[in-house]
Amino acid sequence: MPRWIELDELANLRDVGGVPTTDGGEIAPGRLLRSDNLQTLTDADVDALLALGVTDVVDLRSDYERDAEGPGPLTKTSVAHHPHSFFREWREGVGEDKSDDPDAAEAVEERPEAVPDEALPWVDLEPSVALENEVAGVYLSYVADRPDSVLAGLRHIAEADGAALVHCAAGKDRTGTLVALALLLAGADREAVIADYAASSERAQRILDRLLASDTYAENLRGRPLSSHLSRPETMRAFLEHVDATYGGVEPMLERLGWTGDDTARLRAKLRD
Template sequence: MTRHIPLQGVENFRDYGDYAAGGGRMKRGLLFRAAHQADATDADLEAMGALGLVTVVDLRRAPERQREPSRRWTGFRAQVIDNDLGGEGDDPWLAFLRGWDHSEADLRGYMVESYRRKPFTPRHVDLFTRYFAALAQAKGPVLIHCAAGKDRTGLLAALTHHLAGVSRDDLVEDYLATNDPERYARIGERIGRYLASYTGSVPSEAAIRAALAVEAEYILASIEAIEAAHGSVDAYLETVLGVDAAARKAILAHVLA
């Protein structure tokens, strides 16, 4: 079964429900994840509009939203969750690219450290908290996205899977579904030019692939950092993101079939 929803101008759009979870199964057609929608075609907008989305969580920083504003479908009325926290400083990813030596090892080292920080960044805590509050309200389908739909989005999807009772193996499998060879074929050359605009030259094909990819060690770095700081992911969800017993019960009732 494929979870990817093929769109023309929106990358990495897929359903992150329909996993075995907590003795049951997550619903399909309720939870969606994607990259940005700035390049969405009219046909893409029609397809997204048909999903009945009631909440859109935009995990991007303010400058990212300004550079690539989201296109919306006719009659768009979904609640949009975003924020401008921490948007005044330099983007850590862009700062890294300016000094990147094009080696895969350097990139992976940055990514692991980045994932260790992500769960505790104030802007992420705010966005994640409001996302789970929206899920608890059980109004309908939700779309979460960032720029590429792989890192920030991947972490939030993983936290959702954990809360729902999805196995660690399936959680990681969903995260790794970003590594789509067809996606590289579509956008690899363009991403190479994008990277060169910061690094000064086009990286090797292997380095570009590494920049587009995710690795299990990345998402596990986030989980390990959460467990080191709070003892468990459940404790983090409750004490940091406000998912108390009542909210958890409401979310499970909403996302489980």
């Protein structure tokens, strides 16, 4: 059962504590939370997150999304914010593409075209990794296109002083991918990880309603059926099966990008008692 946390302005907030591990244990509660956009938190919501021990936020939204939405209420607190877009982005005055990484090109299929910084995550873009399950291909593209963000996000979870909270816009695709990787590295049972990913479907209508209320997302979402917003277990399963078949598992894939055994040990220590 997902550990839902009910706040006024979040539809998809939950603690992944309690997810079973392969050795008969479980992920410790109060260490890793996942959610949708934090942009419209009430004062009471902010107080609740602080009371839950949140010290670090890993924000997977694109630069465009963050700029369009502006600073959220939680940025006015002592909580550390770590922005790590999962899309390749160039920005005027910043310089070369920050996702270039020679190790990444060797480890995963490269994306032929960059995602412009004005693109929203669900704009119809060709993923750099083509799979029969197109959404699973998008998840693989996160790793291919932004290995820097994937590794940094995992390290921020491991190094957080208190609870780390990972979010994007809906809290299901980008967030679901990073959280799945973190849980598997910590020894979580694969089917339990897939079930946690799929739990976002329980809140699909609420998530969609919140996004439609935002000028940043509404135009791109109107007219799309609710079914297109579901987190289907077969999607995460296809993603993980491709990782296994191509790289031998999550950890070997990430090691080719610069992840280390010490990184895994720190993450495991963070998420396990």
